[in-house]
Amino acid sequence: MQPHALFEDMQKRIADLYAASPAKDIEKNLKALLQQGFNKLDLVTREEFELQQQLLERALQRIAALEARIEKLDSQS
Template identity: 50%
Template sequence: MLDPKIFEEFSSRLAGIMAATPAADIEKNVKAMAGAFFSKLDLVTREEFDVQAQILLRTREKLKDLEARIAALEQQGR
């Protein structure tokens, strides 16, 4: 996954370049294009990723418990 600092540095450098020129409209257009580009990527924040990883971990634990319960019930039925 790409480091968010790279995007921050890119944005900072771009803002510095644009501040040195009278091209405010170009800055707006570039930001809009960059925003559109990044919105097309399936990126999530680290926080969202961590939350989903925790949910997956809990789901796996529940599945393991249910599989064990089913195995125990099957043993009782024999």
């Protein structure tokens, strides 16, 4: 048996043992518990955060452009 095949076989056997063990149930229950806890918190996803960050950046750019325009109009008066 080649080393690569040996490692694949060993990995498959370990994965099968893990799937059949109580550890898999503990992991599933822990994930569900954590997900439930996170759902109770007022959190946003990374995508939502990045979208809001982009919107804020655009708003700040528009504010800066409007301030420059106001200054230009004030200097013309």
